Amino acid sequence: MQECAKKTNCSKDTLRFYDKKGLVSPRRGDNGYRDYGEEEVELIELIQTLKFAGLNLNEVQKVLKLIQAPISPSCRDETIDFLQQKKSHFQKSANFYLKMEQTTEDILKAVEKEEAQKIDSLIWELREDKALDVNG
Template sequence: MRIGELARLTGVSERMLRYYEHEGLLSPKRTDSGYRDYGSEEVDAAQRIRMLSAAGLKISSIRLLLPCVLGKKPVFHPCVQARALLRDEVEKLDTRLRELSETRKVVARLLNAVDTNETLPL
């Protein structure tokens, strides 16, 4: 299939699919005339990349995780490294959640003060 069809199937823009290829995340075959020719492997990979990206992972992390989530077994199996990366990501998310919780408390106190015409707490 051509890039437009892959974009429609996966919800990933053509521009992002080209970027993923540039970053080595997708490797479509080429027709004799040079057009990209995507197959079912690229559909699966593009969907997984989209999911990992939506989870907030950077391209470098996705590059490491992609073989693991696709079930491929490369010569050097990176899934051991992926565990450490994922643990780090969970720790970062936990920190962000704590920070957001504190921020929410401050904003809620301010809203309460505004609603009740109280002096704004500092």
């Protein structure tokens, strides 16, 4: 387990949790210890990538099931629905980060010019800006 934790930059607790949730299923040695092979390491790296992309563990579990499911009309429909939802979320997130990048640049310029009033104004605009509403 320690070697897998190093390779994947995951804590041992995280690896145990992934095992408990059924996301990975490492072999067990005669001593009962988890034995992570290369396949499990690659799966953990995929899980980390999906989490970094903003998927929660339930969504990660869904993706892993879709990967392992045989192709069927219901699997296809479920996949399309899931991907459309995620695409919409990613678009909202992209808009959020583009706006944050521009606002950060504007604040940086105001700080360099010591324009305190403009800084305050830019920060308060963030709160009111609907482009930053990733929940709605």
